[in-house]
Amino acid sequence: xxxxxxxxxxxxxxxxxxxxMEDQVALQLQEDLADRIVSVGSHGVIIDISALDIVxxxxxxxxxxxxxxxxxxxxxxxxxxxxxxxxxxxxxLGLSLPGIRTAxxxxxxxxxxxxxxxxxxxxxxxxxxxxxxxxx
Amino acid sequence: xxxxxxxxxDQDVVRVRQLVRGVAVTAKLSLVDQTKLVTAASELARNTLxxxxxxxxxxxxxxxxxxxxxxxxxxDQGPGIADLDLxxxxxxxxxxxxGLGLSGARRLVDEFDIDTKLGEGTSITxxxxxx
Numbered sequence: 001x002x003x004x005x006x007x008x009x010x011x012x013x014x015x016x017x018x019x020x021m022e023d024q025v026a027l028q029l030q031e032d033l034a035d036r037i038v039s040v041g042s043h044g045v046i047i048d049i050s051a052l053d054i055v056x057x058x059x060x061x062x063x064x065x066x067x068x069x070x071x072x073x074x075x076x077x078x079x080x081x082x083x084x085x086x087x088x089x090x091x092x093l094g095l096s097l098p099g100i101r102t103a104x105x106x107x108x109x110x111x112x113x114x115x116x117x118x119x120x121x122x123x124x125x126x127x128x129x130x131x132x133x134x135x136x
Numbered sequence: 137x138x139x140x141x142x143x144x145x146d147q148d149v150v151r152v153r154q155l156v157r158g159v160a161v162t163a164k165l166s167l168v169d170q171t172k173l174v175t176a177a178s179e180l181a182r183n184t185l186x187x188x189x190x191x192x193x194x195x196x197x198x199x200x201x202x203x204x205x206x207x208x209x210x211x212d213q214g215p216g217i218a219d220l221d222l223x224x225x226x227x228x229x230x231x232x233x234x235g236l237g238l239s240g241a242r243r244l245v246d247e248f249d250i251d252t253k254l255g256e257g258t259s260i261t262x263x264x265x266x267x
Contacts, residue, residue, distance in 0.1 A: 022149070053170075053171065054175045056175050056179055057233065057237055058233075061233075061234055076200070085167050085168045085170075085171040088171070088172075091243055092172065093175060093241075094239065094240045095236060
Protein backbone atom coordinates (compact mmCIF):
# COMPACT_ATOMS: atom_id res chain seq x y z
CA UNK A 1 0.00 0.00 0.00
CA UNK A 2 1.21 3.52 -0.80
CA UNK A 3 1.80 5.92 2.06
CA UNK A 4 1.65 9.69 1.91
CA UNK A 5 4.89 11.25 3.24
CA UNK A 6 4.71 13.84 6.01
CA UNK A 7 7.45 16.50 6.01
CA UNK A 8 8.45 18.54 9.06
CA UNK A 9 9.42 22.18 8.63
CA UNK A 10 10.06 23.79 12.01
CA UNK A 11 6.96 23.00 14.00
CA UNK A 12 4.80 22.72 10.88
CA UNK A 13 3.92 19.43 9.20
CA UNK A 14 3.57 19.54 5.44
CA UNK A 15 1.70 16.89 3.49
CA UNK A 16 1.55 16.99 -0.29
CA UNK A 17 -0.82 14.41 -1.67
CA UNK A 18 0.61 13.37 -5.04
CA UNK A 19 -1.27 10.13 -5.68
CA UNK A 20 -4.82 9.09 -6.39
CA MET A 21 -5.41 7.69 -2.90
CA GLU A 22 -7.21 4.47 -2.14
CA ASP A 23 -9.54 4.87 0.81
CA GLN A 24 -7.15 2.88 3.03
CA VAL A 25 -4.28 5.24 2.18
CA ALA A 26 -6.40 8.22 3.24
CA LEU A 27 -7.23 6.54 6.56
CA GLN A 28 -3.55 5.69 7.10
CA LEU A 29 -2.63 9.35 6.51
CA GLN A 30 -5.15 10.36 9.16
CA GLU A 31 -3.47 8.07 11.72
CA ASP A 32 0.09 8.97 10.70
CA LEU A 33 -0.66 12.69 11.02
CA ALA A 34 -2.17 12.31 14.49
CA ASP A 35 0.98 10.45 15.60
CA ARG A 36 3.34 12.98 14.06
CA ILE A 37 1.48 16.01 15.52
CA VAL A 38 2.04 14.59 18.98
CA SER A 39 5.62 13.31 18.49
CA VAL A 40 6.78 16.56 16.88
CA GLY A 41 4.65 18.87 19.03
CA SER A 42 3.40 20.50 15.87
CA HIS A 43 1.06 23.49 15.90
CA GLY A 44 0.27 23.58 12.23
CA VAL A 45 -0.54 21.09 9.48
CA ILE A 46 -0.60 22.10 5.82
CA ILE A 47 -2.18 19.69 3.36
CA ASP A 48 -1.44 20.43 -0.29
CA ILE A 49 -4.05 18.94 -2.62
CA SER A 50 -2.96 20.77 -5.78
CA ALA A 51 -2.11 17.45 -7.45
CA LEU A 52 -5.56 15.98 -6.81
CA ASP A 53 -7.88 16.19 -9.78
CA ILE A 54 -10.87 15.11 -7.74
CA VAL A 55 -11.91 15.23 -4.08
CA UNK A 56 -14.86 12.95 -3.45
CA UNK A 57 -16.92 12.68 -0.28
CA UNK A 58 -14.53 10.15 1.24
CA UNK A 59 -11.44 12.31 0.83
CA UNK A 60 -13.48 15.37 1.85
CA UNK A 61 -14.55 13.66 5.02
CA UNK A 62 -10.97 12.52 5.68
CA UNK A 63 -9.73 16.13 5.38
CA UNK A 64 -12.45 17.28 7.79
CA UNK A 65 -11.58 14.52 10.24
CA UNK A 66 -7.88 15.37 10.07
CA UNK A 67 -8.75 19.03 10.80
CA UNK A 68 -10.84 17.99 13.81
CA UNK A 69 -8.21 15.62 15.18
CA UNK A 70 -5.51 18.29 14.79
CA UNK A 71 -7.63 20.84 16.59
CA UNK A 72 -8.06 18.49 19.53
CA UNK A 73 -4.27 18.01 19.53
CA UNK A 74 -3.69 21.78 19.51
CA UNK A 75 -2.69 22.05 15.87
CA UNK A 76 -4.26 24.06 13.08
CA UNK A 77 -4.92 22.45 9.68
CA UNK A 78 -4.91 24.42 6.45
CA UNK A 79 -5.81 22.78 3.14
CA UNK A 80 -4.09 24.44 0.20
CA UNK A 81 -4.03 24.34 -3.58
CA UNK A 82 -7.54 23.16 -4.36
CA UNK A 83 -8.16 23.33 -8.11
CA UNK A 84 -11.09 25.48 -9.24
CA UNK A 85 -12.88 22.54 -10.91
CA UNK A 86 -12.51 20.55 -7.68
CA UNK A 87 -14.01 23.40 -5.64
CA UNK A 88 -16.99 23.67 -8.02
CA UNK A 89 -17.56 19.90 -7.91
CA UNK A 90 -17.22 19.64 -4.13
CA UNK A 91 -19.84 22.31 -3.51
CA UNK A 92 -22.23 20.75 -6.03
CA LEU A 93 -21.67 17.37 -4.42
CA GLY A 94 -22.87 18.96 -1.18
CA LEU A 95 -19.58 19.20 0.70
CA SER A 96 -18.58 22.73 1.59
CA LEU A 97 -16.00 21.57 4.14
CA PRO A 98 -17.15 23.72 7.07
CA GLY A 99 -14.52 24.17 9.73
CA ILE A 100 -11.65 23.54 7.34
CA ARG A 101 -9.33 26.47 6.76
CA THR A 102 -8.00 26.89 3.25
CA ALA A 103 -5.34 28.93 1.51
CA UNK A 104 -4.44 29.26 -2.15
CA UNK A 105 -0.89 27.98 -1.70
CA UNK A 106 1.63 26.69 0.82
CA UNK A 107 3.35 30.08 1.19
CA UNK A 108 0.12 31.83 2.21
CA UNK A 109 -0.72 28.99 4.59
CA UNK A 110 2.68 29.33 6.29
CA UNK A 111 2.06 33.06 6.71
CA UNK A 112 -1.34 32.33 8.21
CA UNK A 113 0.20 29.91 10.71
CA UNK A 114 3.04 32.31 11.54
CA UNK A 115 0.72 35.22 12.28
CA UNK A 116 -1.58 33.09 14.38
CA UNK A 117 -3.96 32.98 11.47
CA UNK A 118 -6.15 36.03 11.90
CA UNK A 119 -7.06 35.88 8.22
CA UNK A 120 -9.62 33.43 7.02
CA UNK A 121 -10.73 32.25 10.45
CA UNK A 122 -13.61 29.79 10.08
CA UNK A 123 -16.98 31.39 10.63
CA UNK A 124 -17.59 31.49 14.37
CA UNK A 125 -21.30 30.87 13.82
CA UNK A 126 -20.48 27.74 11.90
CA UNK A 127 -21.33 25.31 14.67
CA UNK A 128 -23.55 23.13 12.51
CA UNK A 129 -21.40 20.12 11.85
CA UNK A 130 -22.24 18.85 8.40
CA UNK A 131 -20.38 15.67 9.14
CA UNK A 132 -22.83 14.50 11.74
CA UNK A 133 -25.51 12.72 9.79
CA UNK A 134 -28.95 11.95 11.13
CA UNK A 135 -29.50 8.40 12.32
CA UNK A 136 -31.44 6.26 9.85
CA UNK B 137 -16.60 0.73 -27.27
CA UNK B 138 -17.29 -0.39 -23.74
CA UNK B 139 -14.70 -0.91 -21.05
CA UNK B 140 -15.48 -2.92 -17.98
CA UNK B 141 -13.94 -3.09 -14.50
CA UNK B 142 -14.83 -5.58 -11.80
CA UNK B 143 -14.96 -3.79 -8.46
CA UNK B 144 -13.97 -5.87 -5.46
CA UNK B 145 -11.39 -3.69 -3.66
CA ASP B 146 -10.43 -0.07 -2.88
CA GLN B 147 -7.87 -0.26 -5.68
CA ASP B 148 -10.61 -1.04 -8.19
CA VAL B 149 -12.37 2.21 -7.21
CA VAL B 150 -9.13 4.04 -8.09
CA ARG B 151 -9.02 2.14 -11.42
CA VAL B 152 -12.61 3.20 -12.15
CA ARG B 153 -11.66 6.86 -11.55
CA GLN B 154 -8.67 6.53 -13.88
CA LEU B 155 -10.68 4.80 -16.62
CA VAL B 156 -13.48 7.37 -16.47
CA ARG B 157 -10.98 10.22 -16.54
CA GLY B 158 -9.32 8.75 -19.64
CA VAL B 159 -12.62 8.32 -21.46
CA ALA B 160 -13.78 11.82 -20.41
CA VAL B 161 -10.60 13.36 -21.80
CA THR B 162 -10.98 11.41 -25.07
CA ALA B 163 -14.61 12.54 -25.36
CA LYS B 164 -13.43 16.14 -24.88
CA LEU B 165 -15.56 16.91 -21.85
CA SER B 166 -14.69 20.30 -20.32
CA LEU B 167 -12.36 20.20 -17.31
CA VAL B 168 -15.19 20.93 -14.87
CA ASP B 169 -17.40 18.26 -16.46
CA GLN B 170 -14.54 15.74 -16.35
CA THR B 171 -14.07 16.51 -12.68
CA LYS B 172 -17.79 16.15 -11.96
CA LEU B 173 -18.07 12.86 -13.84
CA VAL B 174 -14.98 11.31 -12.23
CA THR B 175 -16.19 12.42 -8.79
CA ALA B 176 -19.65 10.93 -9.40
CA ALA B 177 -18.03 7.70 -10.65
CA SER B 178 -15.89 7.54 -7.52
CA GLU B 179 -18.93 7.88 -5.25
CA LEU B 180 -20.98 5.29 -7.15
CA ALA B 181 -18.12 2.79 -7.52
CA ARG B 182 -17.53 3.03 -3.78
CA ASN B 183 -21.25 2.38 -3.19
CA THR B 184 -21.03 -0.67 -5.47
CA LEU B 185 -18.16 -1.93 -3.33
CA UNK B 186 -19.37 -0.99 0.15
CA UNK B 187 -23.14 -1.44 -0.10
CA UNK B 188 -23.41 -3.81 -3.08
CA UNK B 189 -20.62 -6.10 -1.90
CA UNK B 190 -18.76 -5.53 -5.17
CA UNK B 191 -19.90 -5.55 -8.76
CA UNK B 192 -19.04 -4.22 -12.18
CA UNK B 193 -18.60 -0.81 -13.78
CA UNK B 194 -19.01 -0.36 -17.53
CA UNK B 195 -17.91 2.84 -19.25
CA UNK B 196 -18.87 3.64 -22.83
CA UNK B 197 -19.05 6.56 -25.20
CA UNK B 198 -22.54 7.20 -26.51
CA UNK B 199 -23.93 9.25 -29.36
CA UNK B 200 -27.52 10.45 -29.36
CA UNK B 201 -27.25 11.74 -32.92
CA UNK B 202 -27.30 15.28 -31.63
CA UNK B 203 -24.50 15.04 -29.12
CA UNK B 204 -21.88 12.77 -27.69
CA UNK B 205 -21.49 11.70 -24.13
CA UNK B 206 -20.28 9.11 -21.67
CA UNK B 207 -22.48 6.48 -20.10
CA UNK B 208 -21.45 4.53 -17.02
CA UNK B 209 -23.33 1.57 -15.55
CA UNK B 210 -22.66 0.45 -11.97
CA UNK B 211 -24.13 -2.98 -11.24
CA ASP B 212 -24.10 -5.17 -8.17
CA GLN B 213 -25.91 -8.26 -6.91
CA GLY B 214 -26.17 -6.86 -3.39
CA PRO B 215 -29.15 -6.45 -1.08
CA GLY B 216 -30.83 -3.75 -3.17
CA ILE B 217 -32.19 -0.45 -1.87
CA ALA B 218 -35.35 -0.72 0.25
CA ASP B 219 -36.38 2.93 0.22
CA LEU B 220 -35.08 4.74 -2.84
CA ASP B 221 -36.43 8.17 -1.88
CA LEU B 222 -34.70 7.92 1.48
CA UNK B 223 -31.46 6.68 -0.09
CA UNK B 224 -31.47 9.71 -2.39
CA UNK B 225 -31.89 12.15 0.50
CA UNK B 226 -28.86 14.30 1.33
CA UNK B 227 -27.35 13.20 4.61
CA UNK B 228 -29.03 9.83 4.83
CA UNK B 229 -26.68 6.85 5.13
CA UNK B 230 -27.23 3.23 5.97
CA UNK B 231 -23.48 2.82 6.39
CA UNK B 232 -20.84 5.03 7.96
CA UNK B 233 -20.62 7.60 5.20
CA UNK B 234 -21.74 11.18 4.83
CA GLY B 235 -24.88 10.28 2.93
CA LEU B 236 -23.81 12.35 -0.05
CA GLY B 237 -22.70 9.62 -2.45
CA LEU B 238 -25.97 8.84 -4.20
CA SER B 239 -27.64 12.24 -3.92
CA GLY B 240 -24.44 14.12 -4.68
CA ALA B 241 -23.54 11.93 -7.67
CA ARG B 242 -27.00 12.54 -9.11
CA ARG B 243 -26.37 16.30 -9.06
CA LEU B 244 -23.05 15.89 -10.86
CA VAL B 245 -24.36 14.10 -13.96
CA ASP B 246 -26.95 14.90 -16.65
CA GLU B 247 -28.94 11.65 -16.50
CA PHE B 248 -29.32 9.30 -13.57
CA ASP B 249 -31.37 6.09 -13.44
CA ILE B 250 -31.60 3.51 -10.68
CA ASP B 251 -32.96 0.02 -11.08
CA THR B 252 -33.01 -1.84 -7.78
CA LYS B 253 -34.68 -5.00 -6.50
CA LEU B 254 -34.56 -6.14 -2.90
CA GLY B 255 -32.35 -9.20 -2.57
CA GLU B 256 -31.29 -9.06 -6.20
CA GLY B 257 -29.12 -6.02 -6.62
CA THR B 258 -28.85 -2.50 -7.90
CA SER B 259 -27.95 -1.06 -11.26
CA ILE B 260 -27.28 2.66 -11.64
CA THR B 261 -26.81 4.26 -15.05
CA UNK B 262 -25.44 7.78 -15.40
CA UNK B 263 -24.75 9.87 -18.49
CA UNK B 264 -22.81 13.08 -18.96
CA UNK B 265 -23.19 14.89 -22.30
CA UNK B 266 -20.56 17.01 -24.00
CA UNK B 267 -21.64 20.62 -24.16
